[in-house]
Amino acid sequence: MVSLSSTFLFSVSPAVYANDPAAPSTAPAPKEESPTSPNTSSSLETAPPLDHMPPVVNPNNIYSEANPSNLSATAKEALSRVYVPNLRSNSISVIDPTSMKVVDTFKVGRSPQHVVPSWDLQTLWVTNNAEGTTHGSLTPIDPKTGKPGKAIAVDDPYNMYFTPDGQYAIVVAEARKRLDFRDPHTMELKHSLSVPNCKGINHAAYSQNGRYALFTCEFGGYIAKIDISTPKVMGYLKLSKGGMPQDVLAAPNGKIFYVADMLADGVFIVDGDSLKEIGFIPTGVGTHGLYPSRDATKMYVANRGTHKIHGEPHSKKGSVSVIDFATNKVIATWPIPDGGSPDMGNVSIDGKTLWLSGRFDDVVYAIDTETGAMKKIAVGEEPHGLTVWPQPGRFSIGHTGIMR
Numbered sequence: 001m002v003s004l005s006s007t008f009l010f011s012v013s014p015a016v017y018a019n020d021p022a023a024p025s026t027a028p029a030p031k032e033e034s035p036t037s038p039n040t041s042s043s044l045e046t047a048p049p050l051d052h053m054p055p056v057v058n059p060n061n062i063y064s065e066a067n068p069s070n071l072s073a074t075a076k077e078a079l080s081r082v083y084v085p086n087l088r089s090n091s092i093s094v095i096d097p098t099s100m101k102v103v104d105t106f107k108v109g110r111s112p113q114h115v116v117p118s119w120d121l122q123t124l125w126v127t128n129n130a131e132g133t134t135h136g137s138l139t140p141i142d143p144k145t146g147k148p149g150k151a152i153a154v155d156d157p158y159n160m161y162f163t164p165d166g167q168y169a170i171v172v173a174e175a176r177k178r179l180d181f182r183d184p185h186t187m188e189l190k191h192s193l194s195v196p197n198c199k200g201i202n203h204a205a206y207s208q209n210g211r212y213a214l215f216t217c218e219f220g221g222y223i224a225k226i227d228i229s230t231p232k233v234m235g236y237l238k239l240s241k242g243g244m245p246q247d248v249l250a251a252p253n254g255k256i257f258y259v260a261d262m263l264a265d266g267v268f269i270v271d272g273d274s275l276k277e278i279g280f281i282p283t284g285v286g287t288h289g290l291y292p293s294r295d296a297t298k299m300y301v302a303n304r305g306t307h308k309i310h311g312e313p314h315s316k317k318g319s320v321s322v323i324d325f326a327t328n329k330v331i332a333t334w335p336i337p338d339g340g341s342p343d344m345g346n347v348s349i350d351g352k353t354l355w356l357s358g359r360f361d362d363v364v365y366a367i368d369t370e371t372g373a374m375k376k377i378a379v380g381e382e383p384h385g386l387t388v389w390p391q392p393g394r395f396s397i398g399h400t401g402i403m404r
Contacts, residue, residue, distance in 0.1 A: 086380025208254025294351025
């Protein structure tokens with residue numbers, strides 16, 4: 001395989017480059033495969049890991065290096081905090097996980113969606129996508145101080161990932177149906193990939209070797225498979241039912257993927273190499289967020305309690321399901337006391353607490369991963385993709401801190 005940097009010098013048309021990093025690309029959408037006809041490459045799936053990507057230590061568990069004993073020197077310098085983006089308040093609530101109290105609140109850009117740890121663990125990025133406008137931005141947070149820096153103008157940053165080799169930040173421009181490959185430090189735009197058949201592109205997960213990623217198309221009911229090295233769209237998978245895919249998580253083997261679907265009320269199982277649906281696990285109403293346990297034996301599933309994008313508070317159907325990776329069976333279900341709307345989050349360093357935003361209830365849930373007991377902490381309006389920091393592991397692939 002050709003490395004990322006050398007490939008882009010020759011295969012990307014100048015038309016996809018933008019002079020203004022904050023401006024949406026005006027390049028015409030390239031012709032692509034039919035969304036109903038996946039076109040995958042067997043050589044990509046069997047290729048060695050992406051150049052310069054840290055080695056896969058355990059091929060049976062891509063999360064093996066994100067264990068409690070593997071807290072990097074950089075992560076050890078960070079304050080222990082939970083950073084909560086409040087979508088409607090345009091603010092970040094900062095929670096001290098020891099006292100379970102909000103210890104700081106500060107303003108950021110319009111419509112903050114997620115707090116995303118950088119690949120090198122040095123910065124937390126707030127993705128302010130400024131819903132319905134072109135005034136999006138990224139706000140950096142210094143995890144050593146917990147304080148924000150100067151925002152960088154970036155078009156439509158709904159979510160953000162990092163290539164597993166750390167070469168690029170991938171800003172997921174959901175409204176534009178586009179992936180913007182940017183410098184991971186300055187956020188200067190390097191090139192863009194149009195994904196016109198992926199309406200509502202938003203969440204992603206990488207294969208074991210980092211060569212491809214699956215992105216969900218929330219408003220189209222598809223999964224898009226992206227060749228990271230080229231980059232290009234390899235094909236699409238139409239899910240068999242439901243039609244509103246949300247978060248996606250790679251299984252410990254990095255070849256099977258789990259896709260939460262808010263209309264199907266459960267999790268699709270997808271073979272990433274062949275891009276085929278191979279199973280479905282019913283969980284609860286409004287299945288939304290997916291997170292591995294610290295020992296990578298289980299997956300926590302946030303069921304938001306509604307099929308609506310803007311739901312009502314105190315839903316009696318809001319819950320968290322626990323799936324055993326080995327059997328693909330639900331082994332526990334934890335209803336939200338008095339109703340709720342669990343959304344996005346992550347687990348603590350020791351794995352004993354699952355932190356999730358309560359999207360329509362303006363709270364954060366701190367959930368005991370042994371018993372399911374919950375504490376609620378009031379935050380701003382419509383909390384979304386919170387990050388628990390620090391996290392153990394060598395590098396972050398983005399979102400709310402998916403570590404390897």
